[in-house]
Amino acid sequence: MSDERDGGVAVSAVRERVAADDGDDVTEGVLAGIEERAADGRDATDAITVWHEECRRKCRAVAEDVDDVEERLREVLAPLDPAVRDTTQVQGRIDEYEDEFETFRSDLDAVLDRLAETERAPSTAAACCEAADWVWRCERTVGMVAHNCHHLEEEIEEFETWLHDPETRLDSFAEELDGFEEYLDNTEGLLDLLEAGGGRGVDPFDAWLAAYHLQRVMGVVFEELRTELAELDSWLAEQDGAYGDELATLRSRLDSLAERHEACSTRLDAAESAVDDFAERRADVAASLDRFEAAIADLEPPVDWGEVERLVSEQFEDLGIELS
Known part of the structure; x- marks a missing residue:
């Protein structure tokens, strides 16, 4: 079966490619992700283009969430007496939070770099599998950052209570x-x-x-x-x-x-x-x-x-x- 279908790669061709590889080179969930996003259930290239853009939007949205949580930390710290802020207990927690923000941003920057290097409209079944695998991995990273950012937000609320x-x-x-x-x-x-x-x-x-x-x-x-x-x-x-x-x-x-x-x-x-x-x-x-x-x-x-x-x-x- 040809890879191409009206300029795009058929989902069936990707499915055959996955079966031929016996899943060794394809992350679990990649094929499901393509099938979920194929507008007519058949065009894998279009599905990956859509998925790629979805992941980019999610990454930017989570980056905004990180900024919001960091701003919340600033609000919590603003009224503190400098002598209190400089104590070991308080500064230790602040350092931990700042390290987490740095890690979040580093992970999200890596996702955007990886997406920029990932083909948006692959023209072969093999290229579809590779591109979709990278987008799936990026989506997982974005989801993990979002999850950890939510927990950090809860920790900061608890930190505010602890402070007072x-x-x-x-x-x-x-x-x-x-x-x-x-x-x-x-x-x-x-x-x-x-x-x-x-x-x-x-x-x-x-x-x-x-x-x-x-x-x-x-x-x-x-x-x-x-x-x-x-x-x-x-x-x-x-x-x-x-x-x-x-x-x-x-x-x-x-x-x-x-x-x-x-x-x-x-x-x-x-x-x-x-x-x-x-x-x-x-x-x-x-x-x-x-x-x-x-x-x-x-x-x-x-x-x-x-x-x-x-x-x-x-x-x-x-x-x-x-x-x-």
Whole structure:
């Protein structure tokens, strides 16, 4: 069957092409997208032209949504006292939001660049498949940005409440302590495994490395939590109401977590003896650990926790750490 039909490519020709490729080179949903947009159910070229323009319009509309959400953030920040805005907790959140806006715009710019490079009116079934696949991928990216932008808008509304409501701030800090405690639980579990002589098919040295990285990250977390609690104390002192009991509870929890963290450091040092050839194996990865230590040392409040998680993930991959 010929690819062409009155100057365009027949949907049936694209369908045959997909069948011949057994779907290996065609993303799921591409053929459905073409069939959905073919005006008479038969012209694939016209369908892709329509789809291409739809995606471009959606991209521009989402870019406007991103601008609107960023403007909403400016409105939330406008009345803030500069001293409040510069605190670790507040500036840390602002930095996270600004990073997300930058990512949104980068993704949308990449979509427009890709669409500009994608054939709008392909003249063969193979070209139709390629063009439609790219448009489908671009549409997926635009949809993901729109989804994440909507969630960011909700976060900013919650941020506004957090900025002005003492109970919300207290609850939020308690949740941060919950996350810190989870890190400690994981580290203690790894140390339990080491002290028991291994098990679960985990290399004891991998367990030690994982515990080491978690412990170093928690050291950074702990310092930032101390700073945030001091800032929270100062801010609450300027608000109506008495929050001494709540602050005392948070301090007690943080002190308890600090003791556990210190105990983990002691156990981690002692656990070295449970790993065969520990000195030699650590020497083999010393350069990687030194790079990680340098990266951790360079972190300054407010800490970019996405960057911290990326560092840890890269380390696990670089060192081939496997815990299951």
